Amino acid sequence: KFDGPKKIVVEGKDKGTYTAKNYIIATGARARSLPGLEADGKVVWDYKKAMTPDKMPKSLVVVGSGAIGIEFASFYHTMGADVTVVEIMPQIMPVEDKEVAGLAQKMMTKDGMKILTEAKVANLKRNSDNVVVTVETKDGKKQELTVDRVISAVGVIGNTEGLGLETTKVKVDRNVIGTDEYSATAEPGIYAIGDVAGPPMLAHKAEHEGVVCIEKIAGVKGVHPIDPRKIPGCTYCHPQVASVGLTEAKAKDAGYEVKVGKFPFIGNGKAVALGEAEGLVKTVFDAKTGELLGAHMVGAEVTELIQGFVVAMGLETTEEDLMHTVFPHPTLSEMMHESVLDAYGRAIHF
Incomplete structure (x- = not known):
């Protein structure tokens, strides 16, 4: 972690104090957790556990229909699981064009996936090897679904804690480090790239950000910042x-x-x-x-x-x-x- 703007303290095998002219923070992000939907690694999974299941569930509820949620829903549905997606917004994949998302939903539903929009998980009852999920729609109606597993896919949050950023001028807002178009923070010599620097939280955006950031530090001429659009x-x-x-x-x-x-x-x-x-x-x-x-x-x-x-x-x-x-x-x-x-x-x- 940082101990002031010009040095970091490392604990563990190579513990000590290190200094450098420039620092790049690339600590990534983790699954966001909502009260009552906390992943336990057993019957309620986050995206990491969903990639390494102990056994293939026969049924599951996916909470959230962003890219992560829909990808897991599609994968497990293809593998034969009975999948229900619960999305609080009026359309799945809310950042996508409404018409495209609507057609995607129609195709997925036709293929047998169940999708509930404008709905939320009102309660989870965790049992030893299944979950009873109470889903509430916007009109107040509730239904109970008993499934093997639940995947919580309600977004990700930047890993900004425990870095000692409070000893620097680096600004953090809702777990996102503020940067300019070249990934520079408010503290000279400290940069941030990837998910911890905010959306879009995509691997190819992070990779290109890293290239732009390092070329700018190295003084390469003609470096172009990324246009988010x-x-x-x-x-x-x-x-x-x-x-x-x-x-x-x-x-x-x-x-x-x-x-x-x-x-x-x-x-x-x-x-x-x-x-x-x-x-x-x-x-x-x-x-x-x-x-x-x-x-x-x-x-x-x-x-x-x-x-x-x-x-x-x-x-x-x-x-x-x-x-x-x-x-x-x-x-x-x-x-x-x-x-x-x-x-x-x-x-x-x-």
């Missing part, structure tokens, strides 16, 4: 969900007049040939300038496709550039082209 998000469930930039709703809230394009998987030959004909590619443009504001996808392999739109946004590509780009056939990527064309009334393969 251009960081892709991927949810590795079935169906896959991927996005970058603003949702349609957030673009409108930000004052943009938008043009929206959509293209369904059923209109793509490769998707049909793969047996994956359900899904959607959606693009959001600034109607005045043609700037690509966001892209949102649900369906097979969309986590591999999203980088195309990430590159396009990074290059400040307009709708005209994208419409004139030749996409190979037969590929799933053709749907990206078609969604752009559709935003301007020029889709071909409907």
Whole structure:
């Protein structure tokens, strides 16, 4: 831990006091815990325990439908478990575009997963080898579910405790260390990267932050800070969900007049040939300038496709550039082209 801004005290095998010109805090995050939903590693799991189960549960409730919750729900459902997802918000994956999240929910429900939105866990009764979960919906109705296990997936929280940050000028707000665009904290010489520096809490964001931070410290010329709007998000469930930039709703809230394009998987030959004909590619443009504001996808392999739109946004590509780009056939990527064309009334393969 820090003992003032210029030295750290290490305990354990290599105990001692160490000094350096610069320090990078990369302590990550841990599962958030809500009262009554505390993980015990036996019948109530956090995400770490859910990755290393002692046995495969036949039934479980997943509390929370963010990326972590939906990924575990999808995995265990695929493995044959009877899965129920409980989400307090009106839609699953609340940060995603409403239309894309809605289609994902429809596909998951069709596949047999149970999803309860605008609902909360009112009570947990822990038994030796199962849990009785009382779920309350927004209209006050309650139902009891008896399941083998519960996965608490209500978010993560930065590991800021016990670091001695109070002996420095580093500012911490709700377990997030405040930084500038180059990961510098309020204390000169101390930086923070990754989950502990705040959302989006994604591995690829943390990795790129580390590169930018160290290049800035090393005095590399032309270092560009990360634009949070251009960081892709991927949810590795079935169906896959991927996005970058603003949702349609957030673009409108930000004052943009938008043009929206959509293209369904059923209109793509490769998707049909793969047996994956359900899904959607959606693009959001600034109607005045043609700037690509966001892209949102649900369906097979969309986590591999999203980088195309990430590159396009990074290059400040307009709708005209994208419409004139030749996409190979037969590929799933053709749907990206078609969604752009559709935003301007020029889709071909409907």
